[in-house]
Amino acid sequence: MKKAIFLAPLALCALPAMAQGRSVSLLYSQITSRDVNAEGDVLSVDKSKGLALRYSQDILTLSPLGDARLAFEGTWMPKTGGQDLLVDGQLFGGGKGSLHYRHEYMGLGLSLAWTKVVDFGAALELRHEGNALQVEQGGKGGVYGQDLTRPWLSLRGGYTFQTGKMKPFLGVEFNLPLAKKETAMVSELDIAQNLNPKSQISLNAGLRF
Numbered sequence: 001m002k003k004a005i006f007l008a009p010l011a012l013c014a015l016p017a018m019a020q021g022r023s024v025s026l027l028y029s030q031i032t033s034r035d036v037n038a039e040g041d042v043l044s045v046d047k048s049k050g051l052a053l054r055y056s057q058d059i060l061t062l063s064p065l066g067d068a069r070l071a072f073e074g075t076w077m078p079k080t081g082g083q084d085l086l087v088d089g090q091l092f093g094g095g096k097g098s099l100h101y102r103h104e105y106m107g108l109g110l111s112l113a114w115t116k117v118v119d120f121g122a123a124l125e126l127r128h129e130g131n132a133l134q135v136e137q138g139g140k141g142g143v144y145g146q147d148l149t150r151p152w153l154s155l156r157g158g159y160t161f162q163t164g165k166m167k168p169f170l171g172v173e174f175n176l177p178l179a180k181k182e183t184a185m186v187s188e189l190d191i192a193q194n195l196n197p198k199s200q201i202s203l204n205a206g207l208r209f
Contacts (some may be wrong), residue, residue: 021058021069023169025206026051031080031103036194041087045101045195050080054206056111068112073123075107082134085191100134101195102145107152115160119171123154127177133192146193150179160208171204 029050036043056073082100085092092099109125132145158171176199183190 021071021208023054023056023206023208025054025056025169025204027054027075027077027173027202027204029077029200029202031197032199033083033101033103033195034198036191038191042089043191043195044086044089045083046086048080048083048101048103048197050077050103052077052202054204059110062112065112066114066116068114068121071111071113073109073111073125075105075125077103077105079104079130079132085133098136099191100136101192102132102134103129103197105129109152109154111154111156113156119156119158119160119169121156123156125152125154126150127152129196131192131196133195144192146190148181148193148196150177150181152177156204158204165209167208169204169206169208173200173202173204175200175202 029052031048031050033045033048052075054073054075056071058069058071060070062068062070079102082102085099085101105127107125107127109123111121111123113119113121126149128147128149130145130147132143135142135144152175154173154175156171156173158169160167160169177197180198181193181196183193
C-alpha cells in the first residue's frame with residue numbers, strides 16, 4: 001500500500017497537458033464486506049465508513065459519444081474506522097478480546113461522464129486494497145493484513161453548479177469489484193483477506209476548475 005501511495009503522484013504528473021478540466025473532491029464511503037464461512041461459523045463485520053480524496057484530469061472530449069468527457073483519476077482512502085469482528089452475529093471473544101477490521105485502498109482509473117442537465121457516467125478503476133485485522137487481547141495486540149489488487153466498476157450520478165470557473169458539484173456512486181478474492185482459511189491473514197469488500201456506496205463533493 002505504501003508503494004501505491006508513493007507512485008500515485010508520479011502517475012498524475014505524467015498526465016498529458018492537453019486537457020483543461022480538473023476536479024478535486026472528498027468522498028464519504030460506506031463499504032459492505034463479505035461474510036466468511038469458517039468451520040460452520042459465519043464471520044462478519046458491520047459496514048465500514050471512511051473518507052477518501054480524489055483528483056481527476058480530463059484527457060479529451062468524445063464528440064461521437066455525445067461529448068462524453070474521458071478523464072484520468074486517482075483516489076486514495078486511508079484506513080476506515082475499525083469494525084468489530086462478529087461470529088454468528090455475536091462479538092468475537094465475548095468482550096475479553098477483540099478483532100477490528102480495517103480497509104484502505106489506492107485506485108487509478110478512467111472515467112466517462114456526461115453533463116445533460118445532470119451528471120452521469122461510469123468509471124473503471126484498478127485498486128490496490130489493504131485488508132487488516134487489528135487484534136487486542138490481554139493487553140497485547142497486533143495487526144494481520146494482506147493486500148490485493150483488482151478492478152472495480154463505478155456507476156455515478158450527480159449535479160454540477162454552473163457558478164463560473166470554479167464549479168461545485170455533488171454526486172453519488174455505487175461501486176462493485178469485478179473480481180472476487182477468496183482464500184483457504186488458515187490464519188488471521190486469511191480472515192482479513194476474505195472479508196474484502198463486495199460493494200461500496202459513496203457521496204462525492206468537490207470542485208471542477
